[in-house]
Amino acid sequence: MDLMYFAELAMNGALVGLMYALVALGIVLVFKSSGVANLAQGALAMVGAYVVWWLADPLGAPLWAAVVVGILIMFFFGRAFERLALRRMIGQPVIMVIMLTLGTEILLRGSAPALWGAQMKRMDIGIGQQPIVLGDMLINRAYLAGGVVAVVLIGLAMLFFNSRQGVMLRAVSDDQTASWAVGISVERAIGVSWGLAGIAAACAGILWGSVQGVDWTLSLLLIKALAVAILGGLDSIGGVVIAGVAVGILENVIPGYIDPLVGGGTRDLVASTVILLTMLVRPFGLFGREDIERV
Amino acid sequence: MLSLGNVEVVYDRVFLAVKGVSIEVSEGGMVALLGANGAGKSTTLKAISGLLMPERGEVTRGEVRFNGRDVAHLSPPERVRLGIAHVLEGRRVFEHLTPDENLIAATSMHRDRRRIAELREKVYGYFPRLKERLSTKAGYLSGGEQQMLAIGRALMIEPKLLMLDEPSLGLAPYLVDEIFAILEQLNRDGVGILLVEQNAAAALDIASDAYLIENGRIVMSGAAGTLKENPDIQEFYLGRAGRKDYHAVKHYRRRKRWLA
């Protein structure tokens, strides 16, 4: 019985973790090509959710069309952000670029509710409420769908980075000058990675919006995504999956046992503890690339 | 094929690093550009490949022509597509990619997958050693292997002009011989080469023409054989021992000051 309780917490946690991983994917995509920590991903996911809700609800588009168009809009939103804001920062210290992404996160957090209204919107993507019964375990249907979608999208991202285009993006993250010298259009490569981050944001926003409703709190996913990305190692797509599952399980299992004892509230500590411990013990994460030092 | 006319390069809008350099490389030629540290060799190559931009450098005067076309306003990737390849100082391979991925990264200008496969085989033909290290990350290759990879990567773009910035840097003499032999081979196969070197002896052996740059100015140029015989070159760049008489040094200093 106790074991079953644990398994149920772990299983649902793992699925939620995969949905975190999908947000974290946007951070990793950008880091893998430009070496910049993208701190705007939480707000991008929130904007993605708002856009799809807006297309589907006030504008009345069929859900599938709203999803497709929303994903496209977020792709161009990501590219536009790179083109209009980040490209001006070429030659500036990386910390300035990171601050710019953080500033954008804060700006979007405020402006999306201002534009569409602060009240929480419901977004129904047609996944039922009843849990799936697996033996004695109850599995949340929305989490299961979200986890599956996340795994598929992350798998696609992995394939992409091993394609010719993807190899070029990785080359850009290794050495921008050398990339120019062999004919890679560095600016465009980085723009594409932001566009892909926009797609990841749209998908994550839709899944999370359907689970918890659409409002500004979606952007708080940034903290969870950062925990996952840092634990996984910022530039490892595979790492994001493992770390996502780990964070998700910890976040579900620890409160499941400890909250009744201390009166709740441990859940939100997990992500921040993961960030801190990773930075202290293994700064490049579980699967992050090592700096190559040859003598 | 390549013609620099009175090119002047300024860094950060104030620092004049190259002061009116003119260089010619003919179709399929092999030209050496020699000079001491800080003379402006790398800067000259960057003016040709367009890589001054990320370093806040700028061509402020003169022209860079490639096959008759003024390329000064083209981006580095556009110049690559014209056939200008720049092998950077210090090799600069993509450390976290495998050798094979390093080659693939340099194929953005090619559409045809078969062509890419052929080019790869051709590169491995020149550098069979790279094929033995296919699954190692390039950062873990030896210095010589990295230099070979950097050259091989440049060959993937099918250059008409291959510019190399100190390919002998930090390599054992037998490796320098090996790499220079391959450069000769490439040149015989029709690739024009502009070779920047501090190792003047090796460079003058394979080049047909050479330029000597000092303080951002060309101070001597001509057939490689003639330069090799020049007493100043012998004294200061080929390091001939036993001829260090004071008079020659003073003569050279005077000459340098006059040229500056």
Ligand SMILES: Nc1ncnc2c1ncn2[C@@H]1O[C@H](COP(=O)(O)OP(=O)(O)OP(=O)(O)O)[C@@H](O)[C@H]1O
């Ligand atoms: N990015 C830069 N910004 C400012 N000054 C620079 C820059 N790069 C080079 N310089 C200066 O321009 C001059 C020429 O440098 P360059 O790198 O072309 O010399 P080099 O002949 O290649 O020397 P080396 O043999 O040491 O590589 C030097 O005085 C150098 O300090």
Ligand SMILES: [Mg+2]
């Ligand atoms: Mg140099």
